[in-house]
Amino acid sequence: MMRRIGAFAQRNAQEILRDALSYIFCLGFPLVMLVIMTLVDQSIPPEAGMTIFRIDNLSGGIAIFGQMFVMLFTAISVARDRSGAFLLRLFSSPMTPMDFILGYMLPMLVIALLQAGLLLVFSLGVSLLTGTALSLGGVLLSVLPLTPSAVFFIGLGLLFGTLCNDKAAPGLCSIIISLGAFLGSIWFDAQTTGGVLLDISRCLPFLYCTASVRAAMQLRLTWEALWLPLLIVTCSAALTALLAAVAFRWRMRAELA
Amino acid sequence: MNAIEIRGLTKRFGEKTAVNSLDLQVPAGEMLALLGVNGAGKTTTIRMLSCLSVPTAGECFVCGHSCRTEPTEVKRRIGLSPQETAVAENLTVRENLLFMAQVYGLERAEAVRRAEETIILMGLEEVAKSRAKTLSGGWKRRLSIAMALIGRPEVIFLDEPTLGLDVLARRDMWRVIRSLKGRMTILLTTHYMEEAEALADRIAVMLNGRLVAVGPLAELEEKTGRKGLEEVFVALAEGGGDQ
Numbered sequence: 001m002m003r004r005i006g007a008f009a010q011r012n013a014q015e016i017l018r019d020a021l022s023y024i025f026c027l028g029f030p031l032v033m034l035v036i037m038t039l040v041d042q043s044i045p046p047e048a049g050m051t052i053f054r055i056d057n058l059s060g061g062i063a064i065f066g067q068m069f070v071m072l073f074t075a076i077s078v079a080r081d082r083s084g085a086f087l088l089r090l091f092s093s094p095m096t097p098m099d100f101i102l103g104y105m106l107p108m109l110v111i112a113l114l115q116a117g118l119l120l121v122f123s124l125g126v127s128l129l130t131g132t133a134l135s136l137g138g139v140l141l142s143v144l145p146l147t148p149s150a151v152f153f154i155g156l157g158l159l160f161g162t163l164c165n166d167k168a169a170p171g172l173c174s175i176i177i178s179l180g181a182f183l184g185s186i187w188f189d190a191q192t193t194g195g196v197l198l199d200i201s202r203c204l205p206f207l208y209c210t211a212s213v214r215a216a217m218q219l220r221l222t223w224e225a226l227w228l229p230l231l232i233v234t235c236s237a238a239l240t241a242l243l244a245a246v247a248f249r250w251r252m253r254a255e256l257a
Numbered sequence: 258m259n260a261i262e263i264r265g266l267t268k269r270f271g272e273k274t275a276v277n278s279l280d281l282q283v284p285a286g287e288m289l290a291l292l293g294v295n296g297a298g299k300t301t302t303i304r305m306l307s308c309l310s311v312p313t314a315g316e317c318f319v320c321g322h323s324c325r326t327e328p329t330e331v332k333r334r335i336g337l338s339p340q341e342t343a344v345a346e347n348l349t350v351r352e353n354l355l356f357m358a359q360v361y362g363l364e365r366a367e368a369v370r371r372a373e374e375t376i377i378l379m380g381l382e383e384v385a386k387s388r389a390k391t392l393s394g395g396w397k398r399r400l401s402i403a404m405a406l407i408g409r410p411e412v413i414f415l416d417e418p419t420l421g422l423d424v425l426a427r428r429d430m431w432r433v434i435r436s437l438k439g440r441m442t443i444l445l446t447t448h449y450m451e452e453a454e455a456l457a458d459r460i461a462v463m464l465n466g467r468l469v470a471v472g473p474l475a476e477l478e479e480k481t482g483r484k485g486l487e488e489v490f491v492a493l494a495e496g497g498g499d500q
Contacts, residue, residue: 007359011345011352018347018388085343089404092307092337093360094329256309 004095008103012077016111022073026115030066031122034058037187038126052189055132059123060142060213061186063116064206067150068180070112071157072173078104078161079169082251091256097249105154105241112150116143138217145212145230148237152205155240162247180206205236260285260412260442261306265315268301268466275301277466278315285411288434288443290457292450292490298466299446300340303414306444307337320411333361336405336413340420342397343404346390350381350400353389354407361408371407379403379433395426399433412442419452431455450486460486462493469493 016022041053051057081087090100120139127134156176160169181187183197184206190198201207212229220226261283268276276298283289291299304310306317308328316323322330344353354375358368376385381403384396392400398418405413418434419427427449434456437443447453453460454474461471470477470493474486481492 003362003364004360007356011348011356014352015345015347085339085341086345088309088339088341089337089343089401090360092309092332092335093357093408094332094362095360257311 001096001099004099005102005106008090008095008099009107012104013107013111015077016073016107019073025069026066026073026111027118029069030062030115030119033065034062034119034122034126037062038130042130052187055123055127055130055134056138056218057214059120059126059134059139060217061184061210062123063119063142063146063213064149064184064209065177065181065186066115066119067112067146067153067209068173068177070108070115070150071153071160072170072177074104074108074154074157075161075164075169075173076166078158079164079166082161083166091252097245097252100252101158101245101248104158105151105244108154108157109147109150112154113143113147116146116150134217135219138219141219142213142216145209145216145226145233148230148234149209149213151237152209152233152240155237155244158244159240159247162244162251183207184210186210205233208232208236258285259283259318260287260320261289261444262318262321263302263306263315264317266302266305266312266317267314268298268305268310269313274466276305276312279466279468281461281468281471283442283444285442286439287458288438288445288456290453290460291444291446291463292448292453292460292486293446293463294448297448297463299448299463300416301466302463303337303416303444303446307335307414308332309337333408334411336408336410338398338402338405338413338415338418340416342394342401344389344397344400347388349386349388350392350396350403351376351385353400353404357404357407371409375403375407378406378436393426395422395429398422398426398430402430402433406437410441412444413437415443415445417446417448419447419449427452450490454486462490464494469496 037053037058038055044050124134124139160172164172183201183204185201190201190207208229212226212233215226259282263279263281266276266279279302291302293299301310305312306319306324308324308331316325319331320334324331345356348356351372354372355368358371363371376382379399381399384392389397389400402415402418419430422430445456459471459473460477462469477489478484481489483489483492
């Protein structure tokens with residue numbers, strides 16, 4: 001079983017890593033946004049009291065923004081495999097549903113963590129250039145909340161790729177990326193807006209993904225700042241992964257009926 | 258011993274009956290061509306034999322194992338080359354083969370050895386380092402068959418292996434398929450008469466989901482009183498599948 005999972009995981013990683021668009025969207029675009037938003041931060045006068053684009057806030061948000069593109073590429077990968085005869089061939093081989101699910105999720109988790117590592121190293125560089133403090137301990141600790149959030153987004157990608165065809169999946173993911181960035185408080189502070197928008201944000205996991213990474217980055221290790229959001233993200237990740245696994249098994253059975 | 262045993266196999270999709278009470282036996286080592294026009298039920302039959310579709314009624318066995326109750330045992334013993342080209346586009350030819358070898362449980366060193374053997378067997382040396390997406394239709398189809406062979410199956414299903422290929426690529430594919438004869442049981446579906454005539458030991462003719470005739474070409478010619486497979490097929494079709 002491990003051999004089959006390993007082989008399928010390697011194949012999926014190779015398919016993603018050999019596609020130039022993966023680098024442009026998963027790495028290039030978040031890095032460009034990091035640079036642009038840092039420049040925006042430099043242009044905001046200190047008396048405005050706006051800290052959302054300060055590097056210790058921005059890097060966590062950008063890391064979550066990047067993971068949303070990992071969701072997109074997971075969905076595309078699954079939906080594209082389903083649209084052709086490749087999965088059909090594998091369905092007639094000894095591969096089991098669990099081999100498929102883990103084979104899709106594990107390489108994407110590694111890619112998401114590598115992406116987070118590169119974005120965080122780049123953020124450290126930006127903090128040194130701009131003279132803004134970014135603690136190395138905070139950067140290292142932020143990997144902790146970034147792991148369940150990666151599972152959450154990969155689970156969403158697997159779910160969308162399983163339920164949608166290869167034309168609908170990217171569109172749906174684009175909507176989630178826009179909504180997630182908006183409701184996840186990546187480009188503005190949801191706490192300052194209040195009202196219905198904040199209520200909606202609090203009902204969805206995106207806000208807690210960003211909040212937990214920012215808290216870790218700033219070494220705010222309280223229950224409210226880090227551990228509660230981290231617990232919510234972890235539960236959301238487990239639920240999403242479970243839903244995706246159930247959906248994939250159901251789809252596989254339906255296609256083999 | 259029969260490698261494939263089909264008894265009363267039926268598949269319905271709502272009101273439509275795609276395969277109707279099919280009875281067929283294929284002895285081990287034989288190449289049988291399942292011949293029929295589009296929609297005759299050839300691919301549906303292959304799907305049921307490959308455990309990709311559950312029969313509505315009847316039963317099929319591959320190497321003595323039931324497709325319905327022992328799919329894992331069946332899947333270990335078969336190779337499938339689907340009608341559409343089923344390859345990993347961003348992987349090279351060698352990587353595609355290595356991947357499939359590992360899917361069939363081979364350790365890496367053994368998988369590498371098996372991939373190299375299959376590359377030579379299928380004449381894929383010149384494109385071994387090329388990514389699948391850069392290959393022509395003929396090379397892709399050859400890779401697809403190679404991927405079906407790498408697990409050393411006892412039975413291989415080739416679903417329309419030359420569909421969409423030009424005449425030269427088709428003849429080249431025939432040479433490849435001929436080289437497999439005797440090594441394993443081969444069930445080939447096709448709607449090209451000359452293909453079935455050129456390759457198969459026996460020919461099974463399907464019309465509207467029913468098996469209307471099965472046997473060597475000479476036997477079918479004798480049965481219908483016509484010469485050549487095309488004439489035989491027309492005679493069987495005009496007979497409404499009653500013969």
